[in-house]
Amino acid sequence: MSANTQIVESFWLARPSTSVAPDLLGCTLVRQFPDGEMIRGMIVETEAYAPGDPACHAYRQQTPRNQAMFGRAGIGYVYFIYGMYHCFNVVTDAEGVGSAVLIRALQLDAPPVKFAAIPEKKQLRLAAGPGKLCKVLEIDRTLNALPLAVGEPLRLEHRSAQFQEAIESGTVNIVQTTRIGISQGMDLPWRWYIGNCAAVSTFK
Numbered sequence: 426m427s428a429n430t431q432i433v434e435s436f437w438l439a440r441p442s443t444s445v446a447p448d449l450l451g452c453t454l455v456r457q458f459p460d461g462e463m464i465r466g467m468i469v470e471t472e473a474y475a476p477g478d479p480a481c482h483a484y485r486q487q488t489p490r491n492q493a494m495f496g497r498a499g500i501g502y503v504y505f506i507y508g509m510y511h512c513f514n515v516v517t518d519a520e521g522v523g524s525a526v527l528i529r530a531l532q533l534d535a536p537p538v539k540f541a542a543i544p545e546k547k548q549l550r551l552a553a554g555p556g557k558l559c560k561v562l563e564i565d566r567t568l569n570a571l572p573l574a575v576g577e578p579l580r581l582e583h584r585s586a587q588f589q590e591a592i593e594s595g596t597v598n599i600v601q602t603t604r605i606g607i608s609q610g611m612d613l614p615w616r617w618y619i620g621n622c623a624a625v626s627t628f629k
Contacts (some may be wrong), residue, residue, distance in 0.1 A: 483523020
């Protein structure tokens with residue numbers, strides 16, 4: 426995959442999550458570890474969560490758990506579910522507005538060193554799901570509310586010019602559908618993914 430190392434600016438993310446979510450497809454999430462190891466993955470699946478949405482963690486009120494969602498655009502929101510999985514979100518919209526985009530799947534540039542020996546077919550799906558990608562990138566609540574910027578453990582980079590051209594030419598197909606794995610707001614078509622991508626969590 427051709428890389429674009431231009432960092433996603435916070436003002437670009439200061440828009441409604443429903444606008445940001447499809448635009449994040451093709452962008453790259455970069456995990457930088459203290460020992461120098463770096464994991465890069467192209468975002469291939471997203472879901473938007475916004476004010477007035479019953480499935481949004483910020484639907485009722487601000488709490489210690491969801492406080493990051495009300496922060497400035499361009500920070501991360503990490504939460505823990507089912508006593509076993511972390512999920513990573515990009516905070517969007519204006520400060521004080523509870524809004525974020527859940528990153529559901531990544532297509533990794535290369536498998537992390539500790540996964541290099543597993544079959545190639547499994548390598549393609551290492552980050553095919555919100556819990557799986559957090560496990561592979563070692564994302565947990567210690568990274569909650571941190572800026573997604575240079576020098577931080579996580580950062581976002583814009584789409585490459587080649588990927589943008591592929592979208593505009595129709596070579597890459599973006600699918601919009603309803604969200605999955607939720608019990609409220611199931612009718613809202615706020616999930617986007619790259620069609621025919623092996624790293625997407627599920628084709629629904």
